[in-house]
Amino acid sequence: MHLLSPVTAHAITLLFTSTLLGGAIGYERERHERPAGLRTHILVCVSSTLLTIVSCQAPNGADRIAAQIVTGVGFLGAGTILRDAAGSVRGLTTAASLWMVAAIGIAVGYGSPYTEYAIATTVFALLILIFLGKLEWYMGRTRVRQEVTLLVGEGPEQLKSIGHIFEAIRDKGAKVREINSSELCGGQLVRLTLAVPSSLPREDLDELFERDENIVHHEWAD
Numbered sequence: 605m606h607l608l609s610p611v612t613a614h615a616i617t618l619l620f621t622s623t624l625l626g627g628a629i630g631y632e633r634e635r636h637e638r639p640a641g642l643r644t645h646i647l648v649c650v651s652s653t654l655l656t657i658v659s660c661q662a663p664n665g666a667d668r669i670a671a672q673i674v675t676g677v678g679f680l681g682a683g684t685i686l687r688d689a690a691g692s693v694r695g696l697t698t699a700a701s702l703w704m705v706a707a708i709g710i711a712v713g714y715g716s717p718y719t720e721y722a723i724a725t726t727v728f729a730l731l732i733l734i735f736l737g738k739l740e741w742y743m744g745r746t747r748v749r750q751e752v753t754l755l756v757g758e759g760p761e762q763l764k765s766i767g768h769i770f771e772a773i774r775d776k777g778a779k780v781r782e783i784n785s786s787e788l789c790g791g792q793l794v795r796l797t798l799a800v801p802s803s804l805p806r807e808d809l810d811e812l813f814e815r816d817e818n819i820v821h822h823e824w825a826d
Contacts, residue, residue: 607709609747612767614715615657616786618653618657618712618713618715618719619650619653619657620653621653621712621719621722621723622649622650622652622708622709622712622713622722623646623649623650624752624769625649625705625708625709625712625722625723626645626646626648626649626705626708626709627642627646627649628645628649628726628730629645629647629649629701629704629705629708629729629730629733630642630643630644630645630705632730632733632734633645633701637660637784638697638698639696641699641760642704644702645701645702645705648677648702648705648706648709649705649706649708649709649712650709651709652673652677652705652706652707652708652710652713653671653709653710653712653713654713655669655673655713656709656710656712656713656714657713658675659713660713660714668820669765673686673706673709673710674703674706674707677702677703677706680808685708697733699747701729701733704729708722708725708726709722711725717786734782740742746802748799748800748802749781749797749798749799749800750797750798750800750806750824750825751795751796751797751815751822751824751825752795752796752798752822752824752825753793753794753795753822753823753825754766754769754794754795754796754813754819754821754822755788755791755792755793755794755820755821755822756791756793756794756818756819756820757818757819757820758791758792758793763814765818765819766792766794768816769812769813769816769819772812773796773798773809773812776804776808776809776812777801777804778796778798778799778800778801778804779798779799779810780796780797781798781799782795782796782797783795783796783797791820806824810822
């Protein structure tokens with residue numbers, strides 16, 4: 605029975621470590637339903653580790669392949685950046701997290717002591733994603749998190765109506781934090797997570813929704 609060589613066993617250990625670290629960051633992104641979630645972050649991290657391991661065994665290839673990883677992940681991250689109908693740019697944090705797991709994967713691929721650096725970086729990244737995200741709610745102009753679901757009727761003015769609503773929300777001093785939409789028979793269901801000034805009555809936003817003829821129904825989450 606042939607056992608794994610020490611080199612192979614070490615490589616498998618590095619790949620497994622990369623899977624755990626990339627998965628930790630990916631799980632946080634998955635929980636918030638971001639464009640790139642658990643599987644994407646794991647694949648980016650593990651593939652970066654594998655390419656680094658291979659490049660270290662190729663003469664004069666380590667720096668060149670590592671540079672190509674960074675460039676390739678840059679294009680992948682750009683695909684997660686979207687501009688919504690309100691003019692807000694979304695996906696920047698997810699793009700940054702993809703770039704980070706690629707860097708973590710490269711560090712793991714080089715082995716000790718860089719693997720320890722990668723573990724520490726993962727811990728710092730999770731602290732930033734989890735706690736600083738909550739802190740942003742209290743440091744900005746807005747204070748209260750509210751969620752509302754809009755049923756927007758079908759028609760050529762559907763997208764324009766959604767855009768006008770977003771503009772009106774911003775004019776009131778609130779901000780659209782998250783947008784999730786799904787097609788329904790007879791319209792579109794739009795779920796908004798808003799950051800609303802504590803001084804802004806909900807009735808003012810109700811008036812905005814009721815004034816728009818294309819919004820069939822709206823409902824606030826308790």
